[in-house]
Amino acid sequence: MLTKAGLLDGLKATTHWGDIEAMRAAFPAVEVIQDAAYGDQDRIITSAGISAAIGMILHLVGRILGVPMAKATARRVEYECEPRA
Template sequence: MKQRKVGIFLFDDAEVLEIAGPFEVFAVTSINRGKPDELKPFLVTTFSESGQIVTARNGFRVVPDYSLESVPDYDIIVIPGGVGTRRELHNGNVISWIRGRIHQVELMTSVCTGAFLLAKAGLLDGKQATTHAASIPWMKENFPAVTVLDHVKFVDEGNVISSAGISAGIDMAFHIVRRLLGVDVAKATAKHMEYDIDFV
């Protein structure tokens, strides 16, 4: 079984749960948990533009594993949101990097207003997407090429998946686990985390 590399983007004023939620889901996912042939299907690391310490929301400090220049070839990338996306929207280096990775990854994903960065990179043009409920009007106004959906936890558009606000990133991560590894693995992971979720 291939172990997929998952990279979570860090930046100042990113929302903490949008980093930690998906990180936890992917990191604790296991096949044959507790058995001699147990397998860890995801290797999760973090990265930032410079590789230096990032201060997420409310003073939560994180040391990234990589910079944009040193990241490995990720299979899955998670772009969180938070008020820091307002600044990153104007960071041409980050936007260009995201745009350039779309053909190299299996899945490009966003949580909350991280969808703004995907939209700015042109990755959501002609697609459906979602974001934090409070930011939907702004996204509709500023990215008219994107069909923005409300009242959904996540939107799966093949190689691009976006989720709604904050805790919805956890649901999106479980969706990815189920999509890639099957419902039994997803259910076992949710049980291990004691997280209530319906896999329908």
């Protein structure tokens, strides 16, 4: 949806590994990154799928509320990650 709306033009974005090449072909204005669970372009964050979205959300928690809160949240939901702010 973001790509079709042109919101990712000129930005880096990721998607499910099975859709990487199709996304590159269909949306040449987007710099599609692979081997990344999520891509943070400041105002827009994309994830590589449902499971990867957990790490993306924890990253967002870290960015807004701080890394200690993201780590506490990850522990609470029993998810192992190293959130970045």
